[in-house]
Amino acid sequence: xxxTYREAIRESxxxxxxxxxxxxxxxxxxxHYGGCFAVSKDLxxxxxxxxxxxxxxxxxxxxGIGIGAAMNGMKPIVEVMTVNFSLLAxxxxxxxxxxxxxxxxxxxxxxxVIRMATGGGKQLAAQHSHSLEGWYAHIPGLKVLTPATxxxxxxxxxxxxxxxxPVLIFENSTLYNHQGELSEDAGAVDIFKAxxxxxxxxxxxxxxxxxxxxxxxxxxILAAEGIDAEILDLRVLRPLDDATILExxxxxxxxxxxxxxxxxGGISAEISSRIMEKGFFDLDMPVARLGGAEVxxxxxxxxxxxxVPQVETIVAxxxxxx
Amino acid sequence: MSEYKMPKxxxxxxxxxxxxxxxxxxxxxxxxxxxxxxxxxxxxxxxEVFEDGIMEKIIAQPGxxxxxxxxxAYINSNGKTTPEEDPVEVPxxxxxxxxxxxxxxxxxxxxxxPPKPTEIPxxxxxxxxxxxxGVPEEEIPDIPAxxxxxxFTEEPVEQPSPEEFPPMEEPEIxxxxxxxxxxxxxxxxEPYRPTFRHNASPLARKIAKDLGIDLxxxxxxxxxxxxxxxxxxxxxxxxxxxEDSRPxxxxxxxxxxxxxVKMRTAIAAAMSRSNQEIPHYYLExxxxxxxxxxxxxxxxxxxxxxxxxxxxxxxxxxxxLALQKVPELNGYWEDNRLNIQEGIHIGFAISLRGGxxxxxxxxxxxxxxxxxxxxxxxxxxxxxxxxxxxxxxxTDGTITITNIGDRGVAKVFGVIYPPQVAIIGFGKIIExxxxxxxxxxxxPILTATLAADHRATDGRIGAKxxxxxxxxxxxxxxx
Numbered sequence: 137x138x139x140t141y142r143e144a145i146r147e148s149x150x151x152x153x154x155x156x157x158x159x160x161x162x163x164x165x166x167x168h169y170g171g172c173f174a175v176s177k178d179l180x181x182x183x184x185x186x187x188x189x190x191x192x193x194x195x196x197x198x199x200g201i202g203i204g205a206a207m208n209g210m211k212p213i214v215e216v217m218t219v220n221f222s223l224l225a226x227x228x229x230x231x232x233x234x235x236x237x238x239x240x241x242x243x244x245x246x247x248x249v250i251r252m253a254t255g256g257g258k259q260l261a262a263q264h265s266h267s268l269e270g271w272y273a274h275i276p277g278l279k280v281l282t283p284a285t286x287x288x289x290x291x292x293x294x295x296x297x298x299x300x301x302p303v304l305i306f307e308n309s310t311l312y313n314h315q316g317e318l319s320e321d322a323g324a325v326d327i328f329k330a331x332x333x334x335x336x337x338x339x340x341x342x343x344x345x346x347x348x349x350x351x352x353x354x355x356x357i358l359a360a361e362g363i364d365a366e367i368l369d370l371r372v373l374r375p376l377d378d379a380t381i382l383e384x385x386x387x388x389x390x391x392x393x394x395x396x397x398x399x400x401g402g403i404s405a406e407i408s409s410r411i412m413e414k415g416f417f418d419l420d421m422p423v424a425r426l427g428g429a430e431v432x433x434x435x436x437x438x439x440x441x442x443x444v445p446q447v448e449t450i451v452a453x454x455x456x457x458x
Numbered sequence: 459m460s461e462y463k464m465p466k467x468x469x470x471x472x473x474x475x476x477x478x479x480x481x482x483x484x485x486x487x488x489x490x491x492x493x494x495x496x497x498x499x500x501x502x503x504x505x506e507v508f509e510d511g512i513m514e515k516i517i518a519q520p521g522x523x524x525x526x527x528x529x530x531a532y533i534n535s536n537g538k539t540t541p542e543e544d545p546v547e548v549p550x551x552x553x554x555x556x557x558x559x560x561x562x563x564x565x566x567x568x569x570x571x572p573p574k575p576t577e578i579p580x581x582x583x584x585x586x587x588x589x590x591x592g593v594p595e596e597e598i599p600d601i602p603a604x605x606x607x608x609x610f611t612e613e614p615v616e617q618p619s620p621e622e623f624p625p626m627e628e629p630e631i632x633x634x635x636x637x638x639x640x641x642x643x644x645x646x647x648e649p650y651r652p653t654f655r656h657n658a659s660p661l662a663r664k665i666a667k668d669l670g671i672d673l674x675x676x677x678x679x680x681x682x683x684x685x686x687x688x689x690x691x692x693x694x695x696x697x698x699x700x701e702d703s704r705p706x707x708x709x710x711x712x713x714x715x716x717x718x719v720k721m722r723t724a725i726a727a728a729m730s731r732s733n734q735e736i737p738h739y740y741l742e743x744x745x746x747x748x749x750x751x752x753x754x755x756x757x758x759x760x761x762x763x764x765x766x767x768x769x770x771x772x773x774x775x776x777x778x779l780a781l782q783k784v785p786e787l788n789g790y791w792e793d794n795r796l797n798i799q800e801g802i803h804i805g806f807a808i809s810l811r812g813g814x815x816x817x818x819x820x821x822x823x824x825x826x827x828x829x830x831x832x833x834x835x836x837x838x839x840x841x842x843x844x845x846x847x848x849x850x851x852x853t854d855g856t857i858t859i860t861n862i863g864d865r866g867v868a869k870v871f872g873v874i875y876p877p878q879v880a881i882i883g884f885g886k887i888i889e890x891x892x893x894x895x896x897x898x899x900x901x902p903i904l905t906a907t908l909a910a911d912h913r914a915t916d917g918r919i920g921a922k923x924x925x926x927x928x929x930x931x932x933x934x935x936x937x
Contacts, residue, residue, distance in 0.1 A: 389659070389661045389687055416660045417660045417661060417663070417664040418660070418661055418664075419659060419660045419661055420659040420660075420661040420662060420686050420687045421659050421680070421684070421686065
């Protein structure tokens with residue numbers, strides 16, 4: 137079945153809502169407008185305004201409502217337009233969603249699913265384009281998912297809805313139009329493991345989300361030049377799957393982490409640090425990172441382009457390392 | 459630039475196997491630093507460098523057996539990085555070469571500047587480079603010794619970047635318009651360089667360790683000579699292929715077995731030469747050790763077991779002080795004349811388990827306290843038996859003491875260790891009837907002997923030494 141990333145998520149939402157009447161979607165413009173990125177197009181007609189709820193422009197309010205609904209037995213899918221806007225709801229996410237199970241002595245789970253778009257590449261400038269998933273990966277009590285493939289776009293939402301605790305799903309906005317084959321019976325996927333999606337022996341490209349696709353393109357170029365790159369799709373930024381990361385480190389001894397986020401205090405720093413702590417003697421050279429330029433995301437197209445890793449920068453960096 | 463040659467660690471040494479370099483090219487070395495380990499018949503010796511400078515070029519490779527005098531490396535002695543200078547013509551080392559070793563400069567000869575930590579040259583000035591090659595050498599100020607504690611002196615220190623954090627930008631960032639203040643700090647293009655002794659990746663280290671490969675032998679092909687896994691593997695393969703062509707360093711049981719035989723041969727050669735060339739004369743005197751033993755007993759009663767003194771250390775110190783008064787015995791017979799040595803470095807013969815002996819020197823014995831000497835003696839004996847002596851300890855001896863009393867013999871007449879001109883012998887301290895001032899008593903008596911080179915001194919000098927020694931031992935608290 138040929139399908140886009142956007143459609144895969146929509147199908148997943150639709151299926152979940154058909155199966156379980158406790159599932160509902162809410163967020164800014166998810167109803168009549170069909171979602172800012174058109175993910176929820178047509179769902180209002182199918183499920184009605186009770187279950188596809190347009191909300192006021194107050195992230196703090198509607199994320200909080202989602203958390204409250206989840207605590208009261210519902211299965212809300214809360215859509216936050218971009219990760220930058222999620223900062224308005226950061227208090228709800230951090231101080232409520234992530235902590236209530238702990239603070240209630242294990243009495244209240246918060247099975248909320250919060251989806252948001254992340255990343256640049258659409259000329260949406262410095263207030264809509266950042267990759268802050270690494271920030272949320274900092275917080276105990278949350279699961280942070282970054283689906284890169286159609287299979288994960290569809291399957292991760294299913295698994296997230298089954299999870300008793302808060303799950304954040306970061307959808308890179310440039311992936312929505314990504315089209316490919318997805319088997320008809322694609323269903324739930326695990327939300328704990330990283331995945332080695334391309335086997336290689338010379339270097340490990342550790343990445344997630346849009347970075348995965350750039351690494352695939354880079355690996356093909358490199359393969360033509362005799363460099364055999366392995367690609368690890370992290371999939372889950374919290375909890376990080378140390379075992380699989382260390383497995384690929386052990387195999388190749390060389391690691392390049394590719395991530396659109398800023399390197400300072402970022403998820404790439406965390407991964408690099410874990411490799412150093414647990415895989416030091418498997419390293420044949422220092423762990424290298426490609427991250428976003430440490431500037432607010434530029435608006436100008438050519439500047440935005442060079443502010444994040446691209447296929448050619450990945451290729452160049454790998455060649456430098458080998 | 460000067461040549462660093464295979465040192466001659468005693469008259470009986472002809473060659474040695476270079477085991478490993480402890481430094482690499484470009485390293486700054488200071489006089490007294492251990493720069494290599496060699497294997498001689500007397501064990502594995504840490505060899506020191508005799509000047510300050512920079513390891514300019516390493517020539518000898520580990521595993522080679524190299525005759526004394528072979529150039530092992532070039533040292534840039536004034537720290538300039540230009541290799542243009544012709545190597546200083548050093549006359550080939552002749553037999554009595556050990557005397558050429560520059561005397562130890564005690565730390566007090568350092569510039570009079572108080573060694574406050576703040577006086578350490580700022581890190582920005584890489585210690586490996588003295589700026590402005592145009593400055594005449596005389597004007598180059600002495601660089602105060604850099605304390606070992608200061609980290610990172612092995613590598614040229616990078617210029618600190620204007621910001622504390624390493625820059626985060628990728629080089630692709632286009633330059634900002636000129637009128638804007640440069641808010642993005644340009645990244646230094648310096649590649650990452652490990653500061654370890656061997657520039658090897660952790661994985662390369664692990665593999666080398668597993669395979670028993672010495673990383674010093676592996677040539678790194680990475681950036682700046684970094685050793686990667688592939689370099690170790692290539693090296694391992696090449697060693698496998700020519701396994702028998704050359705002894706690999708890590709396996710030396712065969713060498714060890716040979717060592718006893720070789721040491722015997724070496725001792726035989728040196729002692730034969732001594733007896734053939736040196737006209738020895740022999741003197742002996744009996745020394746009443748009552749006062750010394752009383753003092754030692756009183757002293758030891760107040761000391762914890764580990765700090766207790768042996769009579770040997772009193773004899774060592776007394777000998778040194780006697781040599782101060784009779785310097786003619788402290789020197790070398792070279793070029794048909796006596797070269798009296800200023801430093802009193804007494805070689806102390808130590809017999810090894812399983813046969814053979816070594817004579818490590820204890821430096822400046824006359825200047826050290828009894829406690830220091832006791833520590834030195836313990837330390838050097840342990841290291842001698844482990845085969846872990848330093849080269850200067852084998853070359854610097856200016857006279858030898860053989861103290862065979864603990865083996866139960868009453869006296870010993872030694873054979874001089876050339877090019878030295880005397881050997882002092884101490885027998886067992888034995889209780890004997892002793893007449894003094896018309897009275898008879900029982901006293902602990904030590905028979906001290908002297909074998910000296912009659913070319914260098916006459917009996918009068920030897921007698922003066924023994925009587926001075928006797929006198930000194932009568933006032934042990936002043937030693």
